[in-house]
Amino acid sequence: MKNNISNKKFTGAARYVLDDELASIVNVSMALEMPLLLKGEPGTGKTMLAHAIAESLPMPLIVLNVKSSMKLVDALYQYDTLTRLNDSRFGDSQRDVSNIEDYIKMGKIGQSFTSKQRTVLLIDEIDKADTDFQDDMLDVLDQMEFDIVEIDKTMKAVHRPVIIITSNAKKDLSDPFLGRCNFHHIAFPDPKMMRKIIRVHFPDIDSNLMENVMTTFYRMRKIDAVEKKPATRELINWIRALKSDPDFKPKTLIKGDIPYLGVLFKKSQDYECAEEATSHGHVI
């Protein structure tokens, strides 16, 4: 397995532009077999990174979308009592009612442990869950095993999954949690990087459009009153919208006439601010 790891290095994927810094952090984390915790503005590609790793290595990707009401055991396995109850009453299924194991279904973490292949496990938006969930989960990921109480069986990971954890929170996660992860904060891409990203998504983009879009976008990010500034995701969607509009001409952007503001600004307050700032035709 060791060889397996060192041979495989992550160098980016078809739809993901990787900066050197992040590449070396991903590779170090994979080699050290530690989870990588990613923070950063929403829309800067935290989730996309896991997709890119899975695509380029190639490994199957398992996504655990964390919800606020989630309990750790939901992520590990589920014991389907109702089906068992039903089977015991009617007895017309293939399952063996006396064998509880037939009624255990693996959750997302469980699946990544039992998979025959090494997988990428993406734990998305960990900050939504409470602190206990986070700490308990890290115990499981540290030990690479968990117990199924109902059948008194310990599930051990066949292959250690590559674990990517994302968090949107400005708040710190608990110390024991952080102690077990490597950490990276994805900074907002600078214009040079952003051009690369756009090229990856729109290989045939007209350079005139690109320049106008870039200038306008970075100017829009500078509007102070806006709370949620548009990020990479919004920019890409916006370009997609602009490109699909046959009437749109790049020149109009310079004049301060900006279509599809709603793609960039999703809060009504922000939208109004942006509209206010651009509508008078003056440069922001």
Next chain:
Amino acid sequence: MFIDFFYSLKNAGIQVSPTSFLTLQKALDMGLINSLDEFYTSARAILVKSERYFDVYDQIFAHRFEGAELSEYQGFGIDDISRAMLDEWLKDPQALAQALDMDEAELLQLTPDELIQYFKARLNDQKGRHYGGATWIGTGGSSPVGHSGHHPGGMRVGGISRNQSAVKLALERRYKDYTRRGLLTQDMVGEALKRLRNMIPVGSEDQVDIDKTIYRTMKNCGEIEIVFSKRLKDRLKVILAIDNGGWSMDPYIPVVQTLFDYARDQFKDLKTCYFHNTVYDVLWEDPARANKPIPMEHLVAFDPQTRLILVGDASMAPYELMAADGSIHVKERSGKPSIEQLKSLAQIFPHSVWLNPASSQMWDYTPTITTIRQIFPMFELSLDGLEEAVRHLMAK
């Protein structure tokens, strides 16, 4: 290896753990780190667990590996302040000239660096603390410089660019914007208040209660009977009382607004009231404090489990708090001094806190803050303060 580096990070207040240091050694042993650039990124990913400390890390890295000077005030970065001030001032050279006691023409001849040097010299000249007054570097007061001179947006010096050596990157201090003294945003308030909840079952019965289902089924001689129960939902009652009167709260309006905005969509059962400086006979339900009074006696009828959060700078003339007719509003004349009213509020609602937007360092200088702190636990209206306050509110 790099033990000095580890300790200088630790001394700078970054919470680096020995375990993570060992992990770094392991990474070095495994031959994963082959250049200074890789060391910079890997060491940061392994040792530093919050983007808030990235800036300090950059400074120390630059110091350790390039001999860059550490800023004189560790952890605060006087350079940032002076630069930010400079930025502000340059919009208004006249004010700058006045503050530095020279005329505008003279000022224009200085380069920015000289200007910062000059500013620092002035800062060093001035030993001891200035408080209030219209003199120049100090806290409060009407001078443009001092405590509130901190520039919350953070000024990006140098800008971001890739493909440079690690030391250069570190020197750029790209992560300055994330240090702890940022503005309190809605997200952060949300995070801090998230733990403030009280789960009780509500709504329709749509969740299968397995234990009861099995029990009922057995009772039914094996005929399956599925039992549903209600979901647990948050039903915490909160009263948020905000000091919205007078000019003393004006500087804090954006922060309080954020808290208020968040509270409005977070808590289902939220009552917002207003008061001016301190609470007398009534709390007001309307921001204008004119039409909808809630008399103190009515508050007794509220659920004592309600969390009471008072927000105010607690700064006023002592008689407003102590005197029986202290209220500056003529109509409020019950004869009870405000301090008694506050005490009974604290009795009605055992889970209560006072959030003060003023910096906790300043609290000791205002007598009324000291008095009110004896009645309500007081916390700073900052991320850390909020977290402590929430912890206090949820304590049994």
